[in-house]
Amino acid sequence: MQDPNEPIKPGSVIGIIGGGQLGRMTAVAAAELGYRVHVFTPEENSPTAQVCEHATVAAYDDQDAIEAFGQNVDVVTFEFENVPAETVRHLSQLAPVRPSWECLAVSQDRVKEKTFCNDLGIETAPWKEVTNPMELSVAMAEIGTPAVLKTTRMGYDGKGQVRIHADTDPNQAWEQLGGGPAILEGFINFELEISVITARRPNGTMASFDVVENRHKDGVLDITIAPADIPQDLADRACAIGQKMADALDLVGLLAVELFVTHDDKGNAHLLVNEMAPRPHNSGHWTQDGCKTSQFEQFVRAVTGVALGTPQRHCDTVMKNLLDADALLWEQQLSDPDNKLHLYGKSEPRTGRKMGHINRLYTKGSQPKC
Ligand SMILES: Nc1ncnc2c1ncn2[C@@H]1O[C@H](COP(=O)(O)OP(=O)(O)O)[C@@H](O)[C@H]1O
Ligand SMILES: [Mg+2]
Numbered sequence: 001m002q003d004p005n006e007p008i009k010p011g012s013v014i015g016i017i018g019g020g021q022l023g024r025m026t027a028v029a030a031a032e033l034g035y036r037v038h039v040f041t042p043e044e045n046s047p048t049a050q051v052c053e054h055a056t057v058a059a060y061d062d063q064d065a066i067e068a069f070g071q072n073v074d075v076v077t078f079e080f081e082n083v084p085a086e087t088v089r090h091l092s093q094l095a096p097v098r099p100s101w102e103c104l105a106v107s108q109d110r111v112k113e114k115t116f117c118n119d120l121g122i123e124t125a126p127w128k129e130v131t132n133p134m135e136l137s138v139a140m141a142e143i144g145t146p147a148v149l150k151t152t153r154m155g156y157d158g159k160g161q162v163r164i165h166a167d168t169d170p171n172q173a174w175e176q177l178g179g180g181p182a183i184l185e186g187f188i189n190f191e192l193e194i195s196v197i198t199a200r201r202p203n204g205t206m207a208s209f210d211v212v213e214n215r216h217k218d219g220v221l222d223i224t225i226a227p228a229d230i231p232q233d234l235a236d237r238a239c240a241i242g243q244k245m246a247d248a249l250d251l252v253g254l255l256a257v258e259l260f261v262t263h264d265d266k267g268n269a270h271l272l273v274n275e276m277a278p279r280p281h282n283s284g285h286w287t288q289d290g291c292k293t294s295q296f297e298q299f300v301r302a303v304t305g306v307a308l309g310t311p312q313r314h315c316d317t318v319m320k321n322l323l324d325a326d327a328l329l330w331e332q333q334l335s336d337p338d339n340k341l342h343l344y345g346k347s348e349p350r351t352g353r354k355m356g357h358i359n360r361l362y363t364k365g366s367q368p369k370c
Pocket of ligand 2: 258275
């Protein structure tokens with residue numbers, strides 16, 4: 001097996017688990033550096049498979065297909081984190097898996113994730129694990145309302161969440177969630193949502209992109225504003241949290257951390273970690289056009305163990321997600337020469353489906369106050 005300190009050379013094969021847009025943009029960045037990509041996904045004609053050399057289309061628990069995949073790649077990474085444990089354990093015997101299984105396990109499970117943060121002294125919303133309606137009722141009294149009930153695993157884009165109010169019936173809320181395990185989390189009246197993406201190499205070297213502001217619509221990211229309009233010391237604190245978490249996980253690859261910004265009665269700013277993702281993140285898409293190195297190139301550099309690029313921002317950028325029918329307006333979007341349009345090659349627009357995004361560039365400091 002590969003010495004972890006030896007860089008994986010251009011020409012080698014990067015195996016990506018998951019065939020969505022994050023894998024697609026990673027595969028393009030990998031190709032630019034001379035790497036070859038083999039994707040493993042259950043989806044036919046996936047966004048990633050459209051742009052890479054090999055695709056294995058098989059279920060994540062197809063042991064024969066996993067075995068063959070592991071034998072044909074030089075390193076394995078993920079474009080989403082909900083991969084069955086057994087698949088990853090098996091793969092790690094065949095090729096280096098970056099980030100490691102331990103990193104995935106923490107990010108797959110909200111209880112592990114929040115415990116990990118709190119153990120490091122990092123603040124989160126108040127939370128409690130709940131496994132049935134009775135425990136939910138106790139947690140509602142303890143945490144208070146409003147609150148958010150979230151499934152422990154598999155939630156994304158606001159799915160797997162139910163808002164809880166003082167008059168909510170715990171049995172009904174439990175049913176609406178579709179069962180547990182879950183956590184009840186205090187609702188945070190935040191001023192701003194921000195995120196930070198950190199790259200970390202096998203030797204521990206790190207580099208972070210600028211801290212950005214994220215605005216959501218119906219639980220789905222709508223726009224990212226880069227950089228976030230916050231004081232530098234607060235941005236530095238967010239960055240330090242991301243790096244502390246990446247180090248504690250001994251993570252190789254990218255770690256995206258989402259945070260809420262609040263102020264207490266004395267006017268002191270607080271940063272609460274909402275969640276993390278050990279992979280490229282939607283709030284990092286702006287780096288494709290606003291930074292010298294994109295998050296996708298940085299991801300490839302980190303998992304192959306070569307030198308990181310500079311994450312420096314050369315342009316202020318606003319990224320807008322294109323959901324379902326938004327992507328049909330491509331002609332109009334392209335007719336504005338300041339728009340950088342990125343489409344993911346998905347054929348059917350479905351409600352809430354991420355079809356592409358637009359990066360709009362502004363000279364430093366001239367970005368409109370959105
Ligand atoms: N405790 C909370 N208080 C206030 N808003 C929240 C809370 N938890 C989630 N949200 C809102 O919902 C969005 C999605 O929730 P999140 O926990 O990030 O789940 P996911 O992104 O996996 O769907 C957040 O970005 C935030 O806007
Ligand atoms: Mg989130």
